[in-house]
Amino acid sequence: MTRPLLLLGAALLFSPALMAQQMKRELGDFNFTLGTTPSRSMAQGLISPSATGAFHGGLDLSHANGWYIGQYAPSMGVAPGSTLRLDSYIGYKHHFDSTLGYEVGLIHYSQPNIAGADSHALYGGISVLGSRFGGALRDNPSNRTGTLFADFGQIPLLNADLTVKLAHHQLGTPFTIGDGSQVSAFSDWSLELSRPWLGIDLNLIYSNSNLNGGGCDAYAGINTYCESVVTLKAQRSFF
Incomplete structure (x- = not known):
């Protein structure tokens, strides 16, 4: 995903025509999500549980077989004193049934306007009876x-x-x-x-x-x- 694509997505997020925090579309075997909150269940807890700037949003593309890829900006860098932050991720999610599942993935943290600020993290977790438990190691x-x-x-x-x-x-x-x-x-x-x-x-x-x-x-x-x-x-x- 490119920065222009993310910025275009952010522009759509703040359009008054949108009536929900997340806009979802089915594209064949793919599900596309655009919203102001992270759409990944585990990523929401381990990547950016809260926004650092006034303007934030992201997009997510997942396949029916469980693979997904996405990008979330906890800060768009448009407010005074803030900087652009991008959390990009790829992962796999699987449910055995309605009560048990697991998820694993890789996150790339970046601040394009700051040299040497990139880092990575491995994350994973399980969902049991409506509860989620996860962990991440950030390098x-x-x-x-x-x-x-x-x-x-x-x-x-x-x-x-x-x-x-x-x-x-x-x-x-x-x-x-x-x-x-x-x-x-x-x-x-x-x-x-x-x-x-x-x-x-x-x-x-x-x-x-x-x-x-x-x-x-x-x-x-x-x-x-x-x-x-x-x-x-x-x-x-x-x-």
């Missing part, structure tokens, strides 16, 4: 990351979806903080409850890491903030 020389992801689906008593993520980061070069000590590795995690309400997606997120104080200068993980934070996010799609 980035400056920060090698292993991620575990679990989406438990809707919790009956809370009437909300529960998602948990845990990551461990190994820095390629130890980071020296103010007191002279070094940080060579750290872990972070997040727990998210989400549910729709009056057309709005409500998300309650708790995030934290094992770094604190001056050690947070070395933080570059899956969360927005290094230390313990509770965030309430309300998001409404334009279409």
Whole structure:
């Protein structure tokens, strides 16, 4: 997939004529999806679970035999201070029946406007009785990351979806903080409850890491903030 194709897709995403978050079409044995949210179940949890910019979107092409290819831009780089990010992936997904399946794939992360920012990740997971459990290993020389992801689906008593993520980061070069000590590795995690309400997606997120104080200068993980934070996010799609 080329950058012009992605930008064309993004233009379609923000057309007021579209009435859904995802537009799907069948092309023979292929299914084509264009939308503002990642269409891959495992990729949504392991590639870009949330957008980093105001404008985001992607496209996905899958075959009836289980193979798929796609590209998602968590940031289109059009907002001030943001840069274009592209997450491209290829993978295979198979269901044994309605309760059990698996998925494996390869992700390529890139920031075309920044030299040397590319990296890769292998991901995979299983779906069991409506829940999803996955993991990914990202090969980035400056920060090698292993991620575990679990989406438990809707919790009956809370009437909300529960998602948990845990990551461990190994820095390629130890980071020296103010007191002279070094940080060579750290872990972070997040727990998210989400549910729709009056057309709005409500998300309650708790995030934290094992770094604190001056050690947070070395933080570059899956969360927005290094230390313990509770965030309430309300998001409404334009279409």
